[in-house]
Amino acid sequence: MPLLTTPALAPGALARHPQPTIDAGDLRLRPWQPTDHPAVVAAYADPAVQRWHCRTLTDDEAHAWIAAWPGRWQQETGAGWAVTDDSGVLGQISLRAIDLADAQGEVSYWVLPAARGRGVAARALTALTTFSFDRLGLHRVWLRHSTGNPASCRVAERAGLPAEGTNRGGARHADGWHDMHLHARLRTDT
Numbered sequence: 001m002p003l004l005t006t007p008a009l010a011p012g013a014l015a016r017h018p019q020p021t022i023d024a025g026d027l028r029l030r031p032w033q034p035t036d037h038p039a040v041v042a043a044y045a046d047p048a049v050q051r052w053h054c055r056t057l058t059d060d061e062a063h064a065w066i067a068a069w070p071g072r073w074q075q076e077t078g079a080g081w082a083v084t085d086d087s088g089v090l091g092q093i094s095l096r097a098i099d100l101a102d103a104q105g106e107v108s109y110w111v112l113p114a115a116r117g118r119g120v121a122a123r124a125l126t127a128l129t130t131f132s133f134d135r136l137g138l139h140r141v142w143l144r145h146s147t148g149n150p151a152s153c154r155v156a157e158r159a160g161l162p163a164e165g166t167n168r169g170g171a172r173h174a175d176g177w178h179d180m181h182l183h184a185r186l187r188t189d190t
Helices: 034-045 047-053 059-075 120-134 150-158
Strands: 022-024 027-031 079-085 088-099 104-111 140-146 163-173 176-186
Touching: 022 120, 027 059, 027 120, 034 047, 034 059, 034 088, 047 104, 059 079, 079 120, 088 120, 104 120, 120 140, 120 150, 140 150, 140 163, 150 163, 150 176
Parallel strands: 104 140
Antiparallel strands: 022 027, 027 079, 079 088, 088 104, 140 176, 163 176
16 A cells, blocks of 8 residues: 655665664674674573563574674664673663654663663663664654663663653563553654
8 A cells, every 4th residue: 555655764774884883982882793692691591681571592592683683784674782881791772673664763772780770771772862863864762661660761761762651551571461661752852
């Protein structure tokens, strides 16, 4: 069925360029590398990551997870970065879903236990949001998190993504259905 609007971003907006490393002050958001495998396995073995991301990964699945990101950039469906500093991988942040037609990106993130409490997720989210608006040309960056996860709410708000509302029964977790907070920022927000 034909659309009555033209896509906000033309196909090729991402794929015509290599996925960049994003500077976030003392943090770097860089594309995943095969050598990051131990950090990914450790993250998905962490009870907090399992609770909010509702998954575990075997060694083979972690390798496949890392290997899938370059293809998602080329297909313009998603983009994932390792959040790093001089000590190594601290966490992950991704545009887990990109919609070029509507110029929107949905974000997800996690931080390894040793790096929590240092503002890593908020700083990474701020950098990714700025990059998404300034370099990718997105109109809207948004995320959802369980209302039972106040830490994620603080991350979103510190990064300038205010709460827009509650998506009742919006996601199924291991312990049942969770209401989900929706946070978003528009490029035109000050």
